[in-house]
Amino acid sequence: MANDGLAPLSDAPSLEGMDYDERVETMVTWFLENFEDPVNETPYNSREGGYLYIHGGPFEAQDFIPYAFPDASEDEHQAAIDQLDADGPDYAPNGSRVLYPDDDYDEEEYLNLRRPLGIRLDQLAGQLDTVRSHVEAILALQAEDEKKPAGIGHNGPPPDEDVLSLADVLASIEEVKAELAKPDREVTANVEVVQRAEGRFRQLFSWVGGVLAAGVGFAVTATAEGFFSKVGEKAFEYVERHQAEIIATTQSAAETLASWADAVMSII
Structure with a gap:
């Protein structure tokens, strides 16, 4: 939910x-x-x-x-x-x-999960565009927040593989779009690509919750490939302002990706 x-x-x-x-x-x-x-x-x-x-x-x-x-x-x-x-x-x-939106939101989400997979995949393309626009905006604002003399704050250890990289989220969006363009996509999609994207999307809305809970300075890791050393003020304000859409869209997309992977695996 x-x-x-x-x-x-x-x-x-x-x-x-x-x-x-x-x-x-x-x-x-x-x-x-x-x-x-x-x-x-x-x-x-x-x-x-x-x-x-x-x-x-x-x-x-x-x-x-x-x-x-x-x-x-x-x-x-x-x-x-x-x-x-x-x-x-x-x-x-x-x-x-936890602050929930009005009651009819849950009904809409419930009904969406009951829609045929083909319809949900049609909706997924638009959801991917929405998530991409938010991720790109966060990365751009974080780049502004991190403007400082070269070398300061960029010599930490390599990111742990379990830490979210927003660059990886963008990469998964492009991979999933390619799968959506395939003929008979409901049964021919690359399961590894779909499941990887699902995992990254779930990391994304969990990360958003972490940022909101901890505030400015929420630690992530290095910056080079879409990682942050710490979330800056501008990026935090953007996440706070757009949290409802980011979380709702990302979670809905993740649920569709999970259903898609299950559908493909059921016929393998």
């Missing part, structure tokens, strides 16, 4: 006047007001394994606790983090922070 963004993190309470245990418990409580175990509401990809963090994530307590509570000691921070990480470090945004 697509969302219309996330409510901001709640204000961190003051720890003044509390003893050690109370301070640790307050930090844990605050974190759980804003984040939750993904098993609660996060969809699970049974085909490939792993959660689909459609509202951003996974997030870790160690990335938030020290900054939300700068007056706490390092030992107190670590005690709270250890308590939160006891069952695993990965968290999704708390469901109470």
Whole structure:
């Protein structure tokens, strides 16, 4: 289900006047007001394994606790983090922070998933154009945000293969467009291309959620091939302004790609 963004993190309470245990418990409580175990509401990809963090994530307590509570000691921070990480470090945004659009949107999305695959593939071409325009705009704005003397901030380690590259999203869009142009595309498409695009699109709307949850400076990685060292102000403002369309279009396209891959695989 697509969302219309996330409510901001709640204000961190003051720890003044509390003893050690109370301070640790307050930090844990605050974190759980804003984040939750993904098993609660996060969809699970049974085909490939792993959660689909459609509202951003996974997030870790160690990335938030020290900054939300700068007056706490390092030992107190670590005690709270250890308590939160006891069952695993990965968290999704708390469901109470997810902002949904009006009710008839869900009905439209439901009906779209019931349409014949051929009709959905016709719609996919337009969705790809929409996603491409947003990705190109984000990359252009990020380039403006990153204007600085050569070499500064560009000497980090190579990006992890699981980190989203917007350049890869653009490449997948072109690959899928080529598959859409094939005769008998519903049964002759290259499954590897379609599944790769689905994965990248799911990464994209998860990434958007992560940007919105974390704000300006959301870390990604190096810049050379569509990666960011950190999301800049202009790029963040664009994502925030267009979040509803980006998430809805990308998620709908990903669902169509998944159905398309299943259809081709069913006859192989």
